[in-house]
Amino acid sequence: MLFLICTACVALGGCHRGSPDAGAIVYKRYCFGCHRGGTTQDFAPSLFGYLSEGKHNESETRRIIRDGKGNMPPFRKRLSRSELNDLLAYMRTL
Numbered sequence: 001m002l003f004l005i006c007t008a009c010v011a012l013g014g015c016h017r018g019s020p021d022a023g024a025i026v027y028k029r030y031c032f033g034c035h036r037g038g039t040t041q042d043f044a045p046s047l048f049g050y051l052s053e054g055k056h057n058e059s060e061t062r063r064i065i066r067d068g069k070g071n072m073p074p075f076r077k078r079l080s081r082s083e084l085n086d087l088l089a090y091m092r093t094l
């Protein structure tokens with residue numbers, strides 16, 4: 001029974017919490033160029049502590065990543081749902 005539930009979840013992508021390791025790869029590929037992070041503020045604001053310090057809401061963050069913001073392009077077409085989950089899982093560790 002548990003197996004069936006898990007299979008259904010994976011198929012729907014619904015309860016996949018994401019893997020920080022996979023998310024790190026997504027981040028380096030799509031985000032790092034602008035969001036270098038650390039203390040230096042380059043082109044884009046640092047994302048260190050962005051989610052882990054609890055100042056930002058996750059669904060709002062997903063929306064920004066999907067739709068873009070200001071000079072940031074939208075990633076709706078480039079990231080699958082599971083890549084976005086992985087990315088958020090990684091961002092929670094920053």
Ligand code: HEC
Pocket residue numbers: 027030031032033034035043044045047050061064065069070071072073075087
């Ligand atoms: C082309 C450069 C660029 C890329 C690539 C990029 N961003 Fe951004 N991002 C920006 C800029 C510039 C802003 C600031 C937008 C504004 O406030 O006008 C921003 C803002 C954000 C914000 C909101 C920050 C805030 O404090 O309002 C989040 C969250 C974010 N980006 C996440 C990501 C993630 C995750 C990725 C990778 C999927 C990514 N960005 C890729 C340039 C980029």
